[in-house]
Amino acid sequence: MTDRTDGTERERPLPRVAGSEAQMIQLARALVGDDNHRYVPLLRRRQKFGEQIGPSAMALVQQTLARGVAMQLIRRGGWQTRRSLALRPGQAPQPIRGRLWDRHQPIPALHFGPASFALLAWLVREDVARPNRELDRHPQTTIADDLLHYFAMEHLLRVGGRPHEHAGFRLSPLTQLGFPDALARESALPSVEFDELVGVPEHAFVLEALQSDLARRWVELERTKGTIESLEAMILLGDAQRSVLGRLFAALERAKPARRELAGFVVEAGYQLVHRGPDRRWWTASLDTRAPLAQRQRAFAAAAALLDALSRLGRWVDEAGLVAHFDDDYAAAQMLLVSWQFMRQAPSAAERARAAGPRPSGFERAAALARELESLHSLGV
Amino acid sequence: MSRAYRIRLSESLRRHIEVDDGICSSLELLDILPREQMAELLARELAAAGFEERDEGQWVRVDDEGVVVRVDPKQGTVTVSAASEQDLELTKTREIRAYAENDVVTRERARADIQASLESEVGEHEKALQAKVTEKLEGKLGDLRQELDKISNRVTGEALKRKAASLGEVQEISEDPETGSLTIRVKI
Numbered sequence: 253m254t255d256r257t258d259g260t261e262r263e264r265p266l267p268r269v270a271g272s273e274a275q276m277i278q279l280a281r282a283l284v285g286d287d288n289h290r291y292v293p294l295l296r297r298r299q300k301f302g303e304q305i306g307p308s309a310m311a312l313v314q315q316t317l318a319r320g321v322a323m324q325l326i327r328r329g330g331w332q333t334r335r336s337l338a339l340r341p342g343q344a345p346q347p348i349r350g351r352l353w354d355r356h357q358p359i360p361a362l363h364f365g366p367a368s369f370a371l372l373a374w375l376v377r378e379d380v381a382r383p384n385r386e387l388d389r390h391p392q393t394t395i396a397d398d399l400l401h402y403f404a405m406e407h408l409l410r411v412g413g414r415p416h417e418h419a420g421f422r423l424s425p426l427t428q429l430g431f432p433d434a435l436a437r438e439s440a441l442p443s444v445e446f447d448e449l450v451g452v453p454e455h456a457f458v459l460e461a462l463q464s465d466l467a468r469r470w471v472e473l474e475r476t477k478g479t480i481e482s483l484e485a486m487i488l489l490g491d492a493q494r495s496v497l498g499r500l501f502a503a504l505e506r507a508k509p510a511r512r513e514l515a516g517f518v519v520e521a522g523y524q525l526v527h528r529g530p531d532r533r534w535w536t537a538s539l540d541t542r543a544p545l546a547q548r549q550r551a552f553a554a555a556a557a558l559l560d561a562l563s564r565l566g567r568w569v570d571e572a573g574l575v576a577h578f579d580d581d582y583a584a585a586q587m588l589l590v591s592w593q594f595m596r597q598a599p600s601a602a603e604r605a606r607a608a609g610p611r612p613s614g615f616e617r618a619a620a621l622a623r624e625l626e627s628l629h630s631l632g633v
Numbered sequence: 634m635s636r637a638y639r640i641r642l643s644e645s646l647r648r649h650i651e652v653d654d655g656i657c658s659s660l661e662l663l664d665i666l667p668r669e670q671m672a673e674l675l676a677r678e679l680a681a682a683g684f685e686e687r688d689e690g691q692w693v694r695v696d697d698e699g700v701v702v703r704v705d706p707k708q709g710t711v712t713v714s715a716a717s718e719q720d721l722e723l724t725k726t727r728e729i730r731a732y733a734e735n736d737v738v739t740r741e742r743a744r745a746d747i748q749a750s751l752e753s754e755v756g757e758h759e760k761a762l763q764a765k766v767t768e769k770l771e772g773k774l775g776d777l778r779q780e781l782d783k784i785s786n787r788v789t790g791e792a793l794k795r796k797a798a799s800l801g802e803v804q805e806i807s808e809d810p811e812t813g814s815l816t817i818r819v820k821i
Contacts, residue, residue, distance in 0.1 A: 544654040544767050545774075628658045628713075628778050631771075 273309035284320025436492030490554020566615030655714030
């Protein structure tokens with residue numbers, strides 16, 4: 253590297269870091285790097301690691317996180333053209349359409365704190381499949397720290413980690429939203445509030461950026477339901493889904509102004525699942541129904557958790573259609589109607605022509621499937 | 634040379650076990666008329682089907698096998714349940730070897746093993762009784778579903794007729810009992 257501060261070229265020394273610090277930097281690069289599907293062997297090794305790192309290493313970690321997280325947000329959905337509410341001081345909220353950097357100018361800064369360092373240090377020190385110490389939830393966890401925990405989840409699960417055993421992951425709103433299945437493997441999800449995530453504009457933009465990533469995750473976990481044999485496992489999963497979506501929806505409605513559009517990932521996931529016309533057995537095909545009817549019914553109701561959430565969102569859409577043009581939230585209501593139009597529509601005109609009768613919209617189809625799963629008719633007799 | 638003693642131990646256990654099973658579902662009645670009127674129509678059909686009104690407006694029917702069907706017309710929910718109980722008297726005998734006739738430790742350990750074995754047997758009896766109750770409920774569910782569907786359809790049909798009468802002059806009503814379709818012509 254060269255430095256031309258005074259007209260002469262001078263070689264700038266390359267930063268030197270200790271071996272363990274290099275591993276921390278490598279792990280940071282893996283978490284926010286290009287390939288979030290690769291296996292990271294470092295996560296399965298134990299390494300001695302102090303409580304601090306040197307300034308060179310810290311600068312490299314900061315640089316890695318700053319550049320990497322920005323790219324991740326863009327790659328995971330920020331590049332898509334979407335609609336959201338623009339919240340500008342002194343102005344009424346207005347829908348705005350564009351990519352993430354069009355909708356937020358300037359893009360809010362992300363501040364990494366001690367929680368990110370604690371996470372990276374833990375990943376260096378421990379074999380994540382058999383750790384000696386639990387990763388605690390840091391009391392000063394920022395939204396950027398939560399984001400890093402979210403990015404770490406898939407890597408951990410790929411190498412056999414058990415994030416549900418660590419409060420650092422279990423109590424993170426973002427990881428609960430993205431990975432309720434992984435965090436509720438053995439017990440119910442702890443209740444964490446989403447008000448700060450959705451109500452603070454500097455945090456909510458992260459949720460905007462992750463919409464398609466969250467939709468992908470929810471489609472994946474919904475697809476696993478057809479392979480679940482244990483009624484208990486289905487009940488745990490369904491209860492976790494209801495818990496996290498119930499808290500999210502409540503927070504979205506409590507926010508001032510209400511940010512209902514941030515539930516868009518549920519609608520996108522729902523569209524991918526119901527528009528092909530699966531029947532109720534798609535969700536319960538592998539369940540071992542040799543159990544009391546009460547337990548069977550709980551499991552079937554759990555299988556319908558996402559479908560129930562979709563019918564609730566369908567009611568939001570119905571309510572949006574009734575908002576008068578002179579109401580303050582008319583613009584937000586219209587934005588919801590337009591953004592979720594694909595689920596309000598019945599299938600294409602060609603399909604309607606082929607069908608024997610009227611075909612329901614995506615929301616209606618989801619509500620009907622949920623009713624079927626929860627009715628007496630579905631209990632496998 | 635030490636001798637081994639053979640000691641016969643016997644433990645008994647008396648237990649009363651109770652199991653139950655049940656499910657709850659909704660009747661999915663459309664809100665064609667106000668809820669109270671729908672509840673009234675439903676109550677009439679339930680009375681005709683052998684249900685009895687109990688406290689708090691619940692309608693209940695118990696069949697000869699003890700299966701209880703409970704309908705709440707205001708909430709539009711139906712609960713089907715069954716229970717069973719059994720008195721158990723179990724005894725287990727085991728022969729053990731001890732190196733002293735008064736070997737308390739070995740005796741106690743053996744007694745604990747026998748007790749654990751008896752508890753395990755109680756668990757097996759509970760599972761078997763639970764399976765019987767579940768099987769009994771399953772056997773009823775098919776017919777019950779059909780009966781409740783018919784009740785719902787009759788309530789819906791009657792509600793539609795009343796609604797039509799409130800809109801104007803009913804000129805014609807035709808029902809097809811095979812398909813369940815109902816056609817009402819109203820002059821408004």
